[in-house]
Amino acid sequence: MARRKPWEVSDELWAVIEPLLPKHERRFRYPGRKRIDDRKTLQGVLFVLYTGVQWEFLPQELGFGSGPTCWRRLAEWQEAGVWEELQRVLLDGLRAADRLDFSRATIDASHVQAKRGRSSPKVGPSPVTAHGRARSITC
Known part of the structure; x- marks a missing residue:
């Protein structure tokens, strides 16, 4: 059996x-160039x-169509909220099938806001002043 390309x-x-993608009807008058198939564009x-x-x-x-066409379609789908809805649908399906396991999870700080404030006090003052010069510290 041939292995499917990613x-x-x-x-x-x-x-x-497919049901999540916005529908586009062709104009009757001056229909213009036929739109490339959404599945091909997604690929x-x-x-x-x-x-x-x-x-x-x-x-x-x-x-698959031209690169700019694929890029514009990706932006169109992003603006329509397709990716958030797809994630919700897929996660709901996995939950229903009891296929989600959150016993191990990773959080990427670029996607999760770092909360300000600390439960413990700061270590101490910075050894560098606001002018960038080293502060004299006496022991």
């Missing part, structure tokens, strides 16, 4: 994601995120 979206995952976004290739160098031969 940017390929399975039918099962697509069934969860283009995942390809860029997985490989680290720059958006403008996304290979057209892969059929």
Whole structure:
């Protein structure tokens, strides 16, 4: 059995994601260019995120659309709140299946606000003054 590429979206995952995406109806008059399929565009976004290739160098031969198109679609979905809703839906599904285990968790300080204030007093005054010169400390 062939191994699935990391940017390929399975039918099962697509069934969860597709209802969360905003719907776009084509105009009857002056419809313009047909919009690239959302699933293909999502795979283009995942390809860029997985490989680290720059958006403008996304290979057209892969059929995901252009890099700027994928980037704009990603921004559109972000603005519509798709990613927060997808996270909620996936976590709800994992909770319902009793598949979440929080016995080990990591918190990244870049995403969690550091609270000000301490329960214990500070160590002492800084040995450097506000002018950047060393303070004379007598022992």
